[in-house]
Amino acid sequence: MSGNEVRFDGRSILVTGAGRGLGRAHALLLASRGAHVVVADSGVEMNGAGGDVAVADAVVDEIRSAGGTAVACAADLASEDGSIRAVASCVESFGRLDAIIHNASSVPRPLPVERLSSAEFDLCMRVNVYAGFWLTRAAWPHMAERGFGRIVYTTSGAMYGSAGAIAYAAAKSAFIGLARSFAVAGKPHGINVNVLAPSARTRMHGTGDPTTPYMDWLLRTMVAEKVSIGAAYLVSEECDFSGEVLSFEGGHISRVTLAENEGFFGPGESIEEVRDAAPAVLADSRYVHPRTLNERMLWSAEMFGVAESLDAAKVWR
Template sequence: MTGIADGRVVIVTGAGRGLGRAHALALAAEGARVVVNDLGVGLDGGPGNGDPADRVVAEIRAAGGEAVAHGGDIATSAGAASLVATALEAFGRLDTLVNNAGFLRDRMLVNLDEDDWDAVLRVHLKGHFLPLRHAAAYWRAEAKAGLVPCARVVNTSSGAGLSGSVGQGNYSAAKAGILVLTLVAAAELKRYGVQVNAIAPAARTRMTERTFAETMAAPASGFDAMAPGNVSPLVVWLGSAASAGVTGRVFEAEGGRITVMEGWRRGPSADGGARRTAAEAGETALKLLAQAETPGAVYGAQ
């Protein structure tokens, strides 16, 4: 198999189903050797059925590609370290990390308990940080040894991280944190030949069944805009050498649409040159708000 990712060694976390599976298959089809990570847990992080990572590896191998499975918990330092070690032991190197693992525990804020908050922050945000930290340590060592990497990281945020989502305070906070982690990592790791970007995908997966209930069904014919595989070409490109020079960026991807997100930028501003009273601060704030753009709606808001 040859293509845009020919010869690259790629890790994809949460690759047993949905978007992760689609990314792993697409990367392998473009010539990458893939480490398929998945714990095989249920939608809420509880016990699941079977071993989806092995099934995806079998799919890749049946199509003529190369892949190995990893079933460790990447939200632990030991699991993340063994993930990188698996790539090095199986294929001798690591070129690209696609952070994708996650699950949901949706509750309105007044019903969201501490365990549900901690579990979702752990798998999404910590589950991005630890693989990134261990991969970055490998690439830094390579760079210091004079072997300048052509390394890539693709993180997975969400529209919930960009705009918020009613009933998903824990998930939205985690996905927003991933965006800022992406910016920091891109700035810190550039010197080692590492590019770090993020996507905010929308597609048909078991995590989005309730969010996109009205648009989930695949059409009888024609273009299926909600198919997970629609997101994967952008991930493949960002994870390849062809994306040289692109780092610290966030892309929305849904169906046939790709959007570059521009993030927080300074809007209207006023400097009075001295401390204001509370009333003066409020008057200034209202004047600035009248000049500012109206923010986008939170998903699910009435």
């Protein structure tokens, strides 16, 4: 391991959902390493109800008491105006915006499909994906002007599928496409956009018997601070990759990736062909990992033997 400490002196970082749980841990760590931090949290419950500015203020007080620099922002990220105001609070307070960790989230009640309301689905999408888009769009000119930016979206293991968290899984999965596309757009401007997939014991997990082996392990090992080191690295100058999804849980770090296998090549003329090809299509082998749509198109063209006639860069940029 390198002996050079990763620092954020002179950097201004906006952390959403920073009043509690993971966001609070992110804010405290970044401030302890020299960052000026905007603690953005409206203090609402996980379902979007209520609101309490004291939630963000408490974290700001904690940072300042330790000698750090922070300001609170209680803007409602479920609205476009609120997301824009959160970005503006960083620029107005510190004169710049270098990074965003979008950790805020809305978590609908675990309900059967037929009882999941459109309102709950919409709120989950707005606080997660829409806010991620609004925050990034508002921050983009500030980052592009300086030739530097770091943006991190927070996904979830629910992206693998969860019958009890359909809206949440949909919202968290959307971050992958958002980040990979912004990563392509940000490359000429020095803006890296990545996704954090955390596993940590927070209020989202509810309560459980701490004497059971699982809960005991969860409480001891899956702590927020072991995720925050990953979030901090992803917004550091030393992070030189973009468009990736990294999982952090209790000291375990791994890469989550989109992949496509070689599959089956045939004339593509009948339903029966698809039926018969299914075993080969579902085979867990010979994967490729396109990083952009361009790479996916070039790979397909190569498989069909027409790559030389395709200038993908002129089709999709």
